[in-house]
Amino acid sequence: TKIDSYDFIVVGGGTAGCVAAGRLSENGKFNVLLLEAGGVPIDDMDIPAFAPTFQVDPEWTFQYKSVPQTNASLAYNGIVNIPLGRVLGGTSSLNYMFFNRGSPKDFDNWARIADDPSWNYSNMLQHFKKSEDYAGEFPPTDQHGIGGPILITNQSYAPGLETWLEAGIALNYSVADPNGPQKISFTPIEYNKRAGRRISSYTAFIKPFENSRSNLKVVTRAYATELVMEGNKAVGVKYNNSNNEIISVYATKEVIVSAGAYGSPMLLMKSGIGPKEVLESSGIPLIKELPVGNNLQDHPIVPIQLIINNKSLLFDPVRDLTPENLELYQREGVGPYTTTAGLFAQAYVASTVATAEGEEDWADIQFSMYAQTFLTGLPDVNLGSWEAPIFAYPYLGRQKSRGTVKLDPTNINNQPLIDFNFLSDPRDFQITIDSIQMTMKIMEETVPYRFLGARYPPVPLTVCQHLHFRSEEYWECYVKQMLVGGNHPVGTCKMGVSTDPEAVVDSKLRVIGIDGLRVVDASIMPVITNANVQAAIFAIGEKGADEILKEWDR
Template structure:
């Protein structure tokens, strides 16, 4: 037990941050910079000292592992033909940044301009979010003061930061099959891109990743490690928050003054003199709010929870990216399937990583990316490809024995929305997660279009030498109805749940937080995580969550200075 972990008897802090994931680690760092502010970070999981967290390919051993994953599952989903999906969420310091795909992706400028319109607050425009992205970036292209790949082109320094905590690097491997897929995408009309993070991510190229010299770079390393010796920061792991402490007798607005949690086998109550900040994610934060009596009144009453504040939007508006995993058998190609399914291949993979920190063990789950439009009527890229030199049924399952590659494609702007709702009044009971995938006609249409587009790319001359053969879903399926149904059979989450505590205007009855992320009707309480997004971003969601936390940290610190 570390020195900071021994302060359990001290039950008063200025700020309590609930959730030691991506947003929580950044906030704990920023708030504890002021030595006069006492900050407590609570994490339900353990420390990030499990070796597989730090080896990039270790996500295969972290997802589905109770040491690092909450082990959530979705409700049976009609859009997935009755299937229930594994729903990984990080349960360790670093949260999902300790088990995710490490892809650095901001989304599109229009995402943030849309948030500004939804909230009536220009703080959220792309131009006003860009400084918050750059504030914590440490981009490899700027290591030498300019971009070594473009001869110092200033557009990279205009768009990216250097010297911050959040390391961004190029991937440390390439595969011939991926190079050929990129060429085929260009032949199919998708332009090349050398930067997916400039506000318009349309194009094909390699993803940049949150790694340092071949190791995963999670938010615990990035933001907690530099703050570990600050005496005003306490980090409690294995601390599961059961509910918020709310003052209900005081005049409106009611006030959050602390949390009740389970730690080391006993119930503990800790108090926050300034704010409690929920950073438990799009699943955890609405769950805690509902258990505390903040949420839809009917839902709370059904489970015997006293209604402290009827806030109908809590747990609603769940959005996620559903990836349709099309698999193609190939010949004359090296893929990870064949390389990793024999002892010699495994030995060579391990040796390369030990000696060079490169090769398959340094791989993110997806290496090559592409952003494009499902049809010419789309004003912006609305599809994202994750292309991998491997195939498996789902992450965490064994690789297939045949040589194959996967072209996963997801609808970036789904119109299907779902919910996160308590099953009981017990904090130990996981909530019911119902994404409602493919529940709209638009989403089913785009699913069929995306599978046809995959086929078009794979049919281009650049891939002909590999003789690709569609294995899943199969060329025998051609109609929109067949393809949408088959998408339901083979699709899986890409682990991007957002929106369940969304921000909005004061006159929006379904908004949970205002544009400064304060919970409506409850003083002293904010939500700072992916749940506050009104609409999902057009790309991977981890780095937008860090931007949200950076922006919120500035507001919280400035509020404290004004109050003295």
């Protein structure tokens, strides 16, 4: 094992890690090493319709499971499935590619928590814009970036979209730009795609430069096992390579941890940075006590299955993913292969909880409409041959409950113990029930959906059938059974001021009390954004790199 030294080592070539390594190596002044646990994505991963297959393939993912939840996912014994990208590009190499930033209020709140105005929306806008090349359907404005590496486009094949937007208008909502400042609104979905193919953080920020930048080295199949510490300073990384050897590499300037909301807290804790009792129970000597792994947040979803009487309006994988359509896709980049699971439409609305807390203009529910589900356990309904199921997936957009990620004391190399603590805050129940009532209103009371005969099938969940069907008590029972994880884990290395008992990094993303170490990924979010999180994570990558360069490129 030879001694290798770089200016910067980025651990984790995922969504934020590829942005950070790409930007840090851009001016040619610094030697950058990017370590990634997984391999190089294959071209088929860029085909949207194949995403659901890759999301469950252990070759390209970590497949974690939560500890049993007491209030949620009871239809699945309380266990939440947690797929994560283990590949260059990380989860951006296999996610659904929804691209939407979140509310300006989300970022203004971060700025307040971190006591640093550079995190407010008006300043974060430059970081969003830097990544983007906006080609969506809303007119170009100073809110959109042009010329960045991530092309943002609308979905040309979106059969259920018009009905959804018309229903929103019927309920007096506006139709707004998902990548402008978020409003209470109904919106189409925009995606990071070019000619119907995925753009991941790897294909945008690393792949084009991998051979031309001699100062950028990418090592795949490199699983970091611990940081090399000299007292309170991070000076390098130990990793397990593809031959199962432990290799040590050194950073003369900084180590940047971008291993995601589970990987980053795990690596810090394994290296002696974390809660005292967690480290003690694993026999790891404590270097710095910090609340690493607390503050876990997600966007839990309660899936609701409805029925409409027009099959042609929906994506049906069996009917639509044909060899002819694959040929069409390969020739022209259009048609059903450009969609991931038939997701077309969304809305941002405020619950009664947001309204009661004076936040009626800050959405806390995000709806997504799916034309397909991967879930079992929903009530069994009989469909007529002319009928089609559709699925409303309201997300709890700004959940109040907080969970934890801890090392497994029986073996720190196992997946961590992940407890979402879903619905531990009673306000989350109320928001979820509001989102169900709202779904019924959209489907049963608006002309566009009534025209389609939209209906909620009168089939109760067996375990809830003793309760009056569709009463609040019934829905509470339904939610406990059916609420699942939203695949948007964030918050486990919280950004905050040094007096904040939950803070792990400061507003420049430096680990508090440790030199030479930052965290740059989903973990740093103090509070989750009410939007699919990747756009904000790309922006965290941009801002993190910007802060690092400000310090070292003077």
